[in-house]
Amino acid sequence: MECRLGCGACCIAPSISSAIPNMEQGKPAGVRCVQLNDDNLCRLFGQPERPQVCLDFKPCSIVCGDSNEVALVNLNELERNT
Numbered sequence: 001m002e003c004r005l006g007c008g009a010c011c012i013a014p015s016i017s018s019a020i021p022n023m024e025q026g027k028p029a030g031v032r033c034v035q036l037n038d039d040n041l042c043r044l045f046g047q048p049e050r051p052q053v054c055l056d057f058k059p060c061s062i063v064c065g066d067s068n069e070v071a072l073v074n075l076n077e078l079e080r081n082t
Contacts, residue, residue, distance in 0.1 A: 003059045007068040008032075008040030010057050013075035018051045020044075029079045040068075 015029040021044065022034045035043045044050040063078070064071040 001059045001061050001064065004064065004068060004071075006040045007064070007071055008036050009064070009068060009071035009075050010054075010059075011036040011040070011042060013072055014079050016051060016053055018053055020051055021049050030076070 011033040012031070013029060016023075016026045016033070018026055020026060020033060020035060027033055033042075037043055042050070042054070044054070063074050065074055
């Protein structure tokens, strides 16, 4: 599955414990990453500063569903359960 441009759920729902540029302590769950632009696109996509956890995330239909809203619900649920 290809990532849906403008979704951003994976940049909002999960906590990220590794440093992100301008978020050196990472980010808590449910907090929008500062690197997510107004169009819900990652400013670090393809850049060496992008955290490994972000590089490792692979979109799939089970997690991302068929809409941005479903992806956010599913990722929030996964975050709560981990």
